[in-house]
Amino acid sequence: MVEVEIARPQAAAAQQQGSGERRRSRWAAFAAVLGGVLVLAWQAARYGQWLVDDAGITFAYARSVAGGLGPVLQPGAESVEGFSNPTWLVVLVVGDWLGLFDRGTLFGVADFVVYPKAVALLCCAGILVACYLAARRVSRWPALVTFATGVVLAAIPSFVIWCFSGLENSLFALAVCALAVHLFLAVLDERLWTPAVAVTAGAIAAFAALTRPDGLIYLAAYPLVALILIRRELWLTGLRHVLYSGIAFTIPFGAYLLWRISEFGRLVANTAVAKHQAMPTAHDLTRAGELVQYAGAPAVIAAVGVVGLALAAPGRWRDGVVALLVPLALAMVAYCVLQPDWMAQFRFATPVWALGAFIVVISAAELLARLRTRGRLLVALTLVGALIPSGVALADAAESYRADSDVPLCWIAERFGRYVNGYADIIGLQQGSLLAPDMGGSSLTSRLRLIDMAGLTESRIADIYAGTEDISLEDYIFEERKPTFVHTHGAWLLNGLTNDPRMSRDYYQIQGFRDASSGADEDWVRKEVVRDEQQLQQLRQYSGEVLKHLLPDYQKAGECGAVLRPGQTVPR
Numbered sequence: 006m007v008e009v010e011i012a013r014p015q016a017a018a019a020q021q022q023g024s025g026e027r028r029r030s031r032w033a034a035f036a037a038v039l040g041g042v043l044v045l046a047w048q049a050a051r052y053g054q055w056l057v058d059d060a061g062i063t064f065a066y067a068r069s070v071a072g073g074l075g076p077v078l079q080p081g082a083e084s085v086e087g088f089s090n091p092t093w094l095v096v097l098v099v100g101d102w103l104g105l106f107d108r109g110t111l112f113g114v115a116d117f118v119v120y121p122k123a124v125a126l127l128c129c130a131g132i133l134v135a136c137y138l139a140a141r142r143v144s145r146w147p148a149l150v151t152f153a154t155g156v157v158l159a160a161i162p163s164f165v166i167w168c169f170s171g172l173e174n175s176l177f178a179l180a181v182c183a184l185a186v187h188l189f190l191a192v193l194d195e196r197l198w199t200p201a202v203a204v205t206a207g208a209i210a211a212f213a214a215l216t217r218p219d220g221l222i223y224l225a226a227y228p229l230v231a232l233i234l235i236r237r238e239l240w241l242t243g244l245r246h247v248l249y250s251g252i253a254f255t256i257p258f259g260a261y262l263l264w265r266i267s268e269f270g271r272l273v274a275n276t277a278v279a280k281h282q283a284m285p286t287a288h289d290l291t292r293a294g295e296l297v298q299y300a301g302a303p304a305v306i307a308a309v310g311v312v313g314l315a316l317a318a319p320g321r322w323r324d325g326v327v328a329l330l331v332p333l334a335l336a337m338v339a340y341c342v343l344q345p346d347w348m349a350q351f352r353f354a355t356p357v358w359a360l361g362a363f364i365v366v367i368s369a370a371e372l373l374a375r376l377r378t379r380g381r382l383l384v385a386l387t388l389v390g391a392l393i394p395s396g397v398a399l400a401d402a403a404e405s406y407r408a409d410s411d412v413p414l415c416w417i418a419e420r421f422g423r424y425v426n427g428y429a430d431i432i433g434l435q436q437g438s439l440l441a442p443d444m445g446g447s448s449l450t451s452r453l454r455l456i457d458m459a460g461l462t463e464s465r466i467a468d469i470y471a472g473t474e475d476i477s478l479e480d481y482i483f484e485e486r487k488p489t490f491v492h493t494h495g496a497w498l499l500n501g502l503t504n505d506p507r508m509s510r511d512y513y514q515i516q517g518f519r520d521a522s523s524g525a526d527e528d529w530v531r532k533e534v535v536r537d538e539q540q541l542q543q544l545r546q547y548s549g550e551v552l553k554h555l556l557p558d559y560q561k562a563g564e565c566g567a568v569l570r571p572g573q574t575v576p577r
Contacts (some may be wrong), residue, residue: 015276016215017541017561018537019533024363024393030141032274033147033148033316034137034141034151035147036148036152037152038134038155040155040439041152041155041156041159041435042126042133043129044156045155045158045159046127047123048160049165050409051403051407052165052169052410054564055410056117056171056370056414056415057172057411058444060170060287060445060462061445061447061449062071062078062445063097063173064107064171064414064448065079065089065372065445065448066094067097067101070094071098076268076269076456078444078455078462079268079448079451081452081454082217082348082455082462083464084268085269085275085442086265086268086276087274087275087276087457087462087463088276089274089277090216091215093172093173093176093250093263099569100116100124100450105120106121107568108565108568109207109568114566115566116499117449122401123177124176126175128168129155129175131179131182132178132182132359133154133155134364135179135183135185135186136182137150137151137214139186139190140367142325142368143325145155145370153183153366154362154366154367156533157366158364160396160400161356161358162350162399162402162406163299163404164178164352164359165403166350166403166410167352167355173216173217174352175355177355178358179283180212180213180220181220181223181360181403182207182360184210184213184226184332184365185333186329187202187206187209188226188227189329191328192230192234192323192327192328193323193324193356195320197328198235198246202227203249204244204249205226206226206227206251207224207250207253207479208250208257209223211255211257214250214254214258218274218277221569222335223255224251224254225335226331226335227246227247231243233327234327239294261424271463275460275461276461278464278470279460279461279467279470280346280472281471282343283344283346288340289341289342290342294352295351296351296566299351301398301399303390303394306391307392311369312364312368315371329363329364333364336354336360337357338358339353340353347496349406349411350406372384375386388389414446415564416446417445417447418445418450419446419565419575420555421441421443421451422447422449423450425439425441425550426450426489426574427574428490428544428548430574434489436491437453437454437487437490437534438454438486438489439454439455439490439492440454440456440488440490441455441457441491441492442458442492442494442497444457444462446460449571450569450570451571453490456482456486456488456554458500464502469481478500483505487576488510488531489534490506490531491529491530492529493525493527494526494527495529496523503527508529511531512529512530512532513535513544515526515529515530515548516545516546516549516552528546528548550577
């Protein structure tokens with residue numbers, strides 16, 4: 006009886022101590038995630054209100070869908086799948102419905118800037134939460150691993166720039182990290198060959214595939230991990246669960262595919278047709294060297310060494326890391342085989358940075374935990390020595406991008422939307438069209454029917470680029486579409502339109518220049534809509550007064566007003 010009385014306070018004390026440890030652990034996790042998010046937010050803030058113009062294309066589709074107009078770039082436009090990120094589109098539509106997006110300002114800043122960047126920050130927080138959930142199972146210092154992962158990601162300009170660009174990168178990276186951690190935890194718990202794990206893996210892969218086209222590759226994540234880790238006696242069980250995963254992927258992705266075919270009449274997004282992605286080759290895999298060069302060869306060699314040494318010890322830890330490495334390898338393959346686009350800072354590598362940073366940090370923590378003091382010191386010094394040159398180079402890359410970022414949405418909204426609206430007002434044009442290569446900001450502010458020179462939102466032009474149309478781009482533009490205004494610049498001058506004799510026959514050049522320092526920039530107007538020589542001179546005078554102020558502002562990140570609406574003009 007006395008022993009029972011003594012045991013009760015001891016059990017209560019142990020329970021209280023365990024409760025206190027859990028509370029401290031939760032606070033440490035919260036602090037680690039918050040700290041990592043704040044470091045990422047600080048780095049993102051250094052790019053100001055910049056959003057890349059391509060993000061505006063999805064913004065415009067979100068506006069149309071939220072307004073009940075369907076998936077169109079502009080009211081009354083042809084239904085074309087000019088976006089390749091359906092889940093991100095849904096996020097923007099929900100924001101519109103909640104009054105958080107495309108309505109005005111939030112905290113004194115345009116909500117079309119605040120909302121996507123805030124969602125990106127939440128996605129980054131989700132990535133760090135996933136890191137913590139994995140790290141707490143294998144590391145003595147899960148909070149430190151989580152915070153260190155956030156710091157490493159914040160130091161990589163490519164990750165920060167594209168997560169906060171207004172595009173879907175942050176949501177895509179979150180989906181890939183969630184899939185990797187899901188497989189990691191399933192391996193540690195020996196639950197990999199269970200229906201719940203298989204179905205969840207397939208569903209997450211479907212979400213990734215509906216966030217970016219290259220997300221389709223993650224359908225292979227669960228089967229590959231199962232193939233690598235499966236024991237001979239579990240082959241039939243493994244095959245059955247691979248089938249479960251495939252079914253879980255097929256249901257949502259297949260449903261969207263059926264809707265795509267019924268709505269747009271295409272098996273793939275129009276953007277994929279316009280970019281005419283070539284079939285991958287073995288040589289494409291050499292593009293991984295681009296990422297090695299960007300991150301710094303010494304840092305990559307040190308990182309590979311740390312991961313390799315951490316994998317030397319057999320056990321569930323090693324199997325778990327294999328489950329992380331498979332999605333990383335798939336992310337690398339996706340980056341290599343995707344046709345590069347014009348944007349800088351490795352836009353398609355976002356999942357590579359997220360998974361790579363976490364794997365290296367958690368492997369370093371595991372390795373340090375095994376070593377004695379001298380070994381820890383050696384590993385730490387090696388990592389620091391390898392990372393310093395990379396840190397300097399990445400800081401220079403960030404500074405360079407801030408000074409010369411990819412085409413800002415706000416500038417396109419001004420240059421091809423509001424500015425060209427001014428042309429239309431001068432000639433009293435009620436209805437007309439504009440042929441231009443940048444559709445993001447244009448679609449948010451232009452009152453003209455837009456014709457996408459790049460073909461992303463134009464099915465016929467996409468087919469012309471893909472070689473499946475019997476008509477040339479020049480014949481299609483000059484004989485069928487006959488745009489009221491034509492703008493072209495830079496590399497787009499090479500498509501032959503401005504050199505075609507029908508351009509000078511049917512159009513007046515309002516303004517144009519070509520020089521080595523500023524590139525090229527030309528505006529044309531169809532002759533039949535210009536009343537007389539005096540009106541043409543009014544157009545040229547307007548251009549001379551307004552354009553000279555717009556061009557030097559090319560790299561201004563934001564400052565294009567609280568709302569972007571069709572019909573707005575540039576103040577004179």
